[in-house]
Amino acid sequence: MERVVYDLNCEFCKLVTxxxxxxxxxEDEISLAFLDIKPLFPGHILLIPKxxxxxxxxxxxxxxxxxxxNAKLLDLAVEKALKADGSFIAINNRISQSVxxxxxxxxxxxxxxxxxxxxxxxxxxxxxxxxxKIQQIIKDTLKSLNI
Numbered sequence: 326m327e328r329v330v331y332d333l334n335c336e337f338c339k340l341v342t343x344x345x346x347x348x349x350x351x352e353d354e355i356s357l358a359f360l361d362i363k364p365l366f367p368g369h370i371l372l373i374p375k376x377x378x379x380x381x382x383x384x385x386x387x388x389x390x391x392x393x394x395n396a397k398l399l400d401l402a403v404e405k406a407l408k409a410d411g412s413f414i415a416i417n418n419r420i421s422q423s424v425x426x427x428x429x430x431x432x433x434x435x436x437x438x439x440x441x442x443x444x445x446x447x448x449x450x451x452x453x454x455x456x457x458k459i460q461q462i463i464k465d466t467l468k469s470l471n472i
Contacts, residue, residue: 336426350467351395366448369432382418407459
């Protein structure tokens with residue numbers, strides 16, 4: 326892979342460089358996935374390319390397939406690990422994009438979970454121990470998928 330290009334002012338680039346701590350569940354040559362610190366539901370993860378791209382339109386075509394292959398793998402792991410009924414996968418481009426670095430939301434869903442429309446309540450983790458527990462469950466499930 327080519328040299329990774331960072332934006333030194335980007336919070337997600339700081340996660341990639343490990344300048345800022347995150348609860349990483351997956352990492353490979355092109356991407357990093359970590360628990361959202363303000364989750365819709367526990368297990369809500371963000372998948373980012375390691376290179377700094379602001380929006381989906383900015384990502385090179387050759388990175389789309391491997392990035393979405395990782396999104397698929399993470400979606401399977403989150404559903405299985407958390408015994409979810411399904412998932413919600415989304416990308417915001419500029420509007421509602423709290424960090425200007427392309428990121429894919431992968432959110433576990435359950436029937437009757439109350440998520441409707443685009444006004445979503447947030448259900449934060451009780452504490453860091455809960456975050457670490459869910460982080461480990463997803464990581465262990467990823468290993469077991471053998472994909």
